Amino acid sequence: MSAAESRAPGSFRAILALTLVLVAGLAAGGWYLAPRFERDPPRIELRPDSGVLGRAPMEIVVADRGSGLLAVTATLSAGGTEHTLASEHYAEAVAEKKIAVSLAAKLAAVKEGPAVLHVTARDRSLWNLFRGNEMSIRKNLTIDVTPPTLELIADDRYVNFGGAGMLVYKPSADTATSGVRIGEYFFPGYPGQVKDHPDRHVVIFAHPYDLPADARAALVATDRAGNTREMRLVYELKNVRYRKSTIAISDAFIQNKIAPLLRDEGARQGTPKEIFLRVNKGMRKENEERIAAITKKASPAILWRGAFSQLSNSQVEANFADARTYTHDGETIDHAYHLGYDLSVTRHYPVEAANSGTVAFVGDMGIYGNTVILDHGLGLYTLYGHLSAIEVKVGEPVRQRQILGRTGETGLAAGDHLHYGVYLNGVAILPVEWWDQKWIDDNVQPKLDGQSGEAIARSQERHAPRASARKRRR
Secondary structure: OOHHHHHHHHHHHHHHHHHHHHHHHHHHHHHHHHHHHOOOOOEEEEEOOOOEEOOOOEEEEEEOOOOOEEEEEEEEEEOOEEEEEEEEEEEEEEOEEEEEEOOHHHOOOOOOEEEEEEEEEEEOOOOOOOOOOEEEEEEEEEEOOOOOOEEEEEOOOEEEOOOEEEEEEEEOOOEEEEEEEEOOEEEEOEEOOOOOOOOOEEEEEEOOOOOOOOOOEEEEEEEOOOOEEEEEOEEEEEOOOOOEEEEEOOHHHHHHHHHHHOOOHHHHOOOHHHHHHHHHHHHHHHHHHHHHHHOOOOOOOOOOOOOOOOOOOOEEEEOOOEEEEEEEOOEEEEEEEEOOEEEEOOOOOEEEOOOOEEEEEEEEOHHHOEEEEEEOOOOEEEEEEEEOEEOOOOOOEEOOOOEEEEOEOOOOOOOOEEEEEEEEOOEEEOOHHHHOHHHHHHHOHHHHOOOOHHHHHHHHHHOOOHHHEEEEEO
16 A cells, blocks of 8 residues: 555545534534625605605604614705705614704705605615615605795684683695694694684684793694794783692591502502602692593584583682692692692582583593593593592583582592593693683684674773783783
8 A cells, every 4th residue: 555545544534624614614604694695675764754845854764674774865856956965874783763854954955846855775784796785765755845824813812821712713725733832832723613714723722820921822833844834922811810728638648548549559658758749749640641641632623512511509619720738747748739620519419511522531530539521622621520420431422511420539539529620632721711601702602603803802802801911922
């Protein structure tokens, strides 16, 4: 046997071992590189996808859940000119990117009319000869940078601090949303409520109790492109005085009335002060947020007629927006506003609907106990709390003075009474003016009847209580 022949088995084993190592290496490299060779392109979404681009920003959302984003570009072609809206390159993989594009800086260069938005996104994949996957969309748009127009038909010369006013106005046909904005609050307007004028809108708005007296209100209209027109409102703010009171809380009240409202046994543990705060601060906040959510879902038509009714044979024991200070063992432990009227009557007295409407809520509402909420249309709601019994169901239409249930002391009530509240698009407002037929006749009904703004202004001037009015520019 030659020397070469004697070495063959060893060489074969070496080659075989090397081959196995190479195969294992390739397998391991394939496992490592497989994700980098994914074939799914990025996804592109426009928010809003309305087909119109104006002064308000449009958000381009680009996502790639595989290898990640590498680059995104967005251009706008209009009038034979291409404008770059965005051009981004990412040094590291990005799973999602939100890009706000706006014409605000290009108004002088961009003309209104048809345009094409072109968005391209590329990922970091090694697929397609290492060029990666690309997604490209072209969207035909209309450029609109002209705000809608507003014509104020009838307004209010006087508004109660914490109370409501009503406007009639006519927005241009391209308006998408309109209403009154004051502070962080917005009160939407509704068409089709003015007699013989279907193109006119009505808005009930408030000067909320928790805003300063000099807060500015504006009638606003926004089109689909996000262009907004504002008209500043001017009215005299009547200086309604709200009470301040101090309420001493005893250990017995906390143990017998406060603690049982907490369903979690663990939440009932702690000092009397801690238990009280969990209800008066924590639960109250949750309840008010829930009420706001319910009372923002407005019916777009008026469901009531005339003045609202105060509960028969009742007396007001606590007022709207009373600023309450709570003390325990001589220490101030909390503050809260009382967002309604407490109406005292005889025990388990029948509770009447203040006006016609639809039942929007029935059930337990924490500090308000067993509660009924009625929808009266155009964002106006009434709330009936602390009931011992409820006799209506959600969705049921009700007429004025129909029995809703019986008074009681459920929730955070020290005795049998009705907590009555009025809400406007999620905001608690002054109830008393809605009980006043004269206020309805002066401020509401003439506008619904289509009277001119001049005639309404003359009527309001004749009946204005000037001694208590302070002129404010909103």
